[in-house]
Amino acid sequence: MTAFERxxxxxxxxxxxxxxxxxxxxxxRDWYYLTGVDAEQSDRLQLLVVPADGDPTLVVPTLEAxxxxxxxxxxxxxxxDDEGPWPVLDPLLDALAPSRLLLADRMWTQYALGVxxxxxxxDVGLASxxxxxxxxxxxxRELDALRAAGNAADATMRDVRALGADAVGMTEAELADYVExxxxxxxxxxxxxxxxxxxxxxxxxxxxxSGDRVIGAGxxxxxxxxxxxxxxxxxxxxxxxxxxxxSEEFRRVHDVVREAQSRAVAAVEPGxxxxxxxxxxxxxxxxxxxxxxxxxxxxxxxxxxxxxxPDIVAGNxxxxxxxxxxxxxxGVYLPDRFGVRIEDLVVVTADDGAERLNHTDRxxxx
Numbered sequence: 001m002t003a004f005e006r007x008x009x010x011x012x013x014x015x016x017x018x019x020x021x022x023x024x025x026x027x028x029r030d031w032y033y034l035t036g037v038d039a040e041q042s043d044r045l046q047l048l049v050v051p052a053d054g055d056p057t058l059v060v061p062t063l064e065a066x067x068x069x070x071x072x073x074x075x076x077x078x079x080x081d082d083e084g085p086w087p088v089l090d091p092l093l094d095a096l097a098p099s100r101l102l103l104a105d106r107m108w109t110q111y112a113l114g115v116x117x118x119x120x121x122x123d124v125g126l127a128s129x130x131x132x133x134x135x136x137x138x139x140x141r142e143l144d145a146l147r148a149a150g151n152a153a154d155a156t157m158r159d160v161r162a163l164g165a166d167a168v169g170m171t172e173a174e175l176a177d178y179v180e181x182x183x184x185x186x187x188x189x190x191x192x193x194x195x196x197x198x199x200x201x202x203x204x205x206x207x208x209x210s211g212d213r214v215i216g217a218g219x220x221x222x223x224x225x226x227x228x229x230x231x232x233x234x235x236x237x238x239x240x241x242x243x244x245x246x247s248e249e250f251r252r253v254h255d256v257v258r259e260a261q262s263r264a265v266a267a268v269e270p271g272x273x274x275x276x277x278x279x280x281x282x283x284x285x286x287x288x289x290x291x292x293x294x295x296x297x298x299x300x301x302x303x304x305x306x307x308x309x310p311d312i313v314a315g316n317x318x319x320x321x322x323x324x325x326x327x328x329x330x331g332v333y334l335p336d337r338f339g340v341r342i343e344d345l346v347v348v349t350a351d352d353g354a355e356r357l358n359h360t361d362r363x364x365x366x
Contacts, residue, residue: 002036002072003036003139003141004033004034004035004036004071004072005072007033007034007134008034008050008056010134011023011034011050011130011131011134012050012051012052012053014130014133014134015050015051015052015102015130016052016053018129018130019100020052020098020100020101020102020125020129020130021051021052021096021097021098021099021100021101022049022050022051022052022096022098022101022102023049023050023101023102023103023104023127023130023131024047024048024049024050024101024102024103024104024107024115024127025047025048025050025103025104025107025127026041026045026046026047026048026104026106026107026108026111027039027040027041027042027046028040028041028104028106029303029304029305029308030104030105030127030128030131030135031048031104032231032304033131033135033304034048034050034056035048035058035068035071035072035073036070036071036072037067037068037070037071038231039064039067039068041106041107041108044061044063044064044081044085045059045061045085045089045111045114046058046059046060046061046064046068047059047060047085047089047111048073049092049096051096055073055074055075056073056075057073057075057076057077057092058071058073058075058076058077059077059078059079059085059088059089059092060076060077060078060079061078061079061080061081061085062078062079062080065078077092086114086118090118093115093118093119098119098122099121099122099123100122100123100124100125101115101119101122101123101124101125102124102125102126102127102129102130103115103124103125103126103127104127105126105127105128112124132308132309135303135304135308135309136301136303136308136309136310136321136324137321137322137323137324138303138323138324138325138347139323142232142303143323143325143347145229145230145231145232146229146232146233146234146302146303146325146345146347146357147357148187148229148230149188149192149226149227149228149229149232149233149234150234150236150345150357150358151186151187152183152186152187152188152227152229152234153183153188153225153226153227153234153235153236153358154236154358154359154360155182155186156179156182156183156186156188156225156227157223157236157238157360158360159178159182160175160178160179160182160223160240161240161360161361161366162366163178163242163366164242164243164366165217165242165243166242167215167221167242167243168215168216168217168242168243168244169214169215170214170215171211171212171213171214171215172197172198172199172202172210172211172212172213172215173197173210173211173212175197175210175215175221175223176195176196176197176210176225179195179197179223179225180195180225183225183226183227184227186227187229188227188228188229188234189227189228189229190227190228191225191226191227191228192225192226192227192228192233192234192235192306193225193226193233193235193306194209194210195210195223195224195225196208196209196210196222196223196224196225196237197210197221197222197223198210198221198222198224198339199213199214199215199216199219199220199221200213200215200216200219200220200221200338201335201336201337201338202222203220203221203222203239203333203338203339203340204333204334204335204336204337204338204339205333205339206295206296206331206333206339206341208222215242216244217242217243217244218241218243218244218245218246218247219241219242219244219246220239220240220241220246220250220254220338220339220340220364221239221240221241221242222237222238222239222339222340222341223237223238223239223240224236224237224341224343226306231304232303232304233302233306234345234357234358235302235306235327235343235345236343236344236345236358236360237329237341237342237343238342238343238360238361238362239254239257239339239340239341239342239364240364240365240366241364241365241366242366246338246364247337247338249334249337250338250340250364251364252288253290253332253334253338253340254340254363254364256284256285256288256290256332257285257330257331257332257340257341257342258342258362258363259284260280260281260282260284260285260330261281261328261329261330261342261343261344261362263280263281263283263284264277264278264280264281264298264299264312264328264330265328265344265346265354265356266280266353266354267279267280268320268328268346268348268353268354269320269348269353269354270319270320270321270322270348270349270350270353271319271320272319272320273316273317273318273319273320274310274311274312274313274316274317274318274320274326275312275313275314275315275316275317277298277299277312277320277328278297278298278299278312278313278314278316279314281294281298281328281330282294282298282314282330284330285330285332290332293332293333293334294330294331294332294333295331295333296331297311297312297313297314298312298313298328298329298330299311299312299326299327299328299329299343300312300326300327301324301325301326302325302326302327302345303325310324310326312326312327312328320348321348322348322349322350323347323348324347324348325345325346325347325348325357326345326346327343327344327345327346328343328344328345328346329341329342329343329344330342342362343358344356344357344358345357345358
């Protein structure tokens with residue numbers, strides 16, 4: 001039995017537990033999680049239908065049939081453009097006759113409405129009800145991929161630090177291009193999200209788009225980047241100064257953020273709530289007088305999606321389990337001056353509490 005089939009069988013058990021008869025997924029991360037097929041939604045409907053009992057079915061356009069051959073699912077039903085998907089899908093839905101059906105959270109509305117029209121008496125919910133708890137805890141294969149992606153990010157950050165004073169005079173966009181080239185060179189596939197290089201006052205924007213600002217001596221530079229290995233991402237942030245001396249306030253803030261990140265990682269262990277990890281970081285920053293400048297959650301779950309459950313945020317009482325992976329990324333942002341963020345991914349472990357998936361220097365001096 002493949003990992004993808006095992007996951008699907010676990011989903012079926014959870015469907016029964018929550019009183020749902022089936023779920024239906026369009027292409028996306030959940031689809032990949034259950035099939036191993038990487039695909040995107042398009043104007044031609046593709047649907048994975050998983051009943052609580054029995055075997056799943058893939059409904060795909062004829063021209064996509066070859067692309068799903070690698071899936072473990074045996075029942076593949078195809079449709080042609082001249083008739084559309086519903087003559088194939090309608091008998092399947094009629095046979096299921098679900099009283100409760102879970103749909104992909106990000107299914108296009110036109111498809112969700114089409115399913116809903118055909119099952120007017122069914123209670124419709126979200127597939128994340130059963131998939132999110134399963135995806136939150138990673139298996140060994142997933143952790144290996146996340147570690148490999150983290151290694152690619154680490155090697156890239158070491159290359160960036162090695163630039164030293166040579167980075168002065170580069171634009172943010174040029175350094176972002178260099179980061180992305182090195183991620184590929186170290187075994188990554190593409191970027192997990194848009195690379196952030198934010199120099200000087202641009203660092204005060206947590207989601208700054210790398211632009212044409214030239215990096216100067218003494219400039220704090222926030223670098224936030226990641227790549228993918230076997231579909232799983234890395235996500236690392238460092239704030240560095242390539243040459244010259246930054247302000248005393250920057251040094252103080254950087255020390256505060258580094259301590260906050262360290263305290264939060266130290267708070268991670270099985271049974272601790274996600275909110276408690278956020279609190280561990282936030283207390284350090286608040287005690288230093290920068291609480292109002294810490295404007296986002298401490299972290300987010302990471303898996304097939306760069307942002308998934310659990311959110312590491314105040315009030316989230318979700319208990320951390322071994323195998324859960326998330327970012328720890330406190331930050332302080334001072335408008336028109338600079339920003340500081342330090343981020344690593346961690347996995348909750350039964351023995352040590354937390355394993356960092358990033359290991360590069362967290363200090364500002366390169």
